[in-house]
Amino acid sequence: MLSVNDINVYYGAIHALKGLSFHVEEGEIVSLIGANGAGKTTAMHTVSGLLRSKTGDITFMGESIEKMEPHRIVRLGLAQVPEGRRVFSNLTVQENLQMGAYIRPATQSREVDRDLELVFKRFPRLKERRRQQAGTLSGGEQQMLAIGRALMSRPKMMLLDEPSMGLSPILVQEIFSCIREVNESGTTILLVEQNAKMALSISNRAYVLETGSIILKGKSSELLDNEQVRRAYLGA
Numbered sequence: 001m002l003s004v005n006d007i008n009v010y011y012g013a014i015h016a017l018k019g020l021s022f023h024v025e026e027g028e029i030v031s032l033i034g035a036n037g038a039g040k041t042t043a044m045h046t047v048s049g050l051l052r053s054k055t056g057d058i059t060f061m062g063e064s065i066e067k068m069e070p071h072r073i074v075r076l077g078l079a080q081v082p083e084g085r086r087v088f089s090n091l092t093v094q095e096n097l098q099m100g101a102y103i104r105p106a107t108q109s110r111e112v113d114r115d116l117e118l119v120f121k122r123f124p125r126l127k128e129r130r131r132q133q134a135g136t137l138s139g140g141e142q143q144m145l146a147i148g149r150a151l152m153s154r155p156k157m158m159l160l161d162e163p164s165m166g167l168s169p170i171l172v173q174e175i176f177s178c179i180r181e182v183n184e185s186g187t188t189i190l191l192v193e194q195n196a197k198m199a200l201s202i203s204n205r206a207y208v209l210e211t212g213s214i215i216l217k218g219k220s221s222e223l224l225d226n227e228q229v230r231r232a233y234l235g236a
């Protein structure tokens, strides 16, 4: 479904991604794990069209997207939930969700209303707070809102950048079970995480990123048992 081949991304003289390649098949949850600064966000932003690679190619559903404008990539069915959630603090919960549907034509307004109700059904806490300003939500609720907002574009694939960041262990569990439900209802997931343990426990396959390159890849269940992964990322 998503295929990233040999991308090299620079910030001026800094070579942030070094010949990175990975792929995600339809229906999977794939995680990209790595320490702070490994290049995870850079990889996300390159897939979603916010950063450009000097080399290689990226295809989504058979279409080449490495030169495509970010909004067109969203329209193809690839939605991003950015690091740090980035909800619109001064807008209400409901307005934030409606913003997620901005790529959909006005003729779909009834479907958009229906999808809004589906998001509220999935996240009852957002429904209770639908008229509350997003900036006043707790961290976990803002993460739910960011996921709900991405769902409003009806994505085929969702990219999530560190959804566990800054959340208590119990909220992390809750967010990860939401992610699993989103996947079970048909959305393919690419998950970027520093929290290797959680990411490996939820994903089918994973890639380990270190200073811009993949150093290990495989089934998540096998990586959980891998000695190198355990020592470097699981503290065991």
Ligand SMILES: Nc1ncnc2c1ncn2[C@@H]1O[C@H](COP(=O)(O)OP(=O)(O)O)[C@@H](O)[C@H]1O
Binding pocket: 011, 014, 016, 034, 035, 036, 037, 038, 039, 040, 041, 042, 043
């Ligand atoms: N805007 C930027 N300008 C210069 N260097 C950057 C910028 N963003 C990230 N980097 C550098 O690129 C590398 C990868 O960063 P990033 O993709 O944010 O890592 P991660 O998300 O895994 O923590 C780091 O060395 C970081 O310092």
Ligand SMILES: [Mg+2]
Binding pocket: 040, 041, 042, 083, 162
């Ligand atoms: Mg990051």
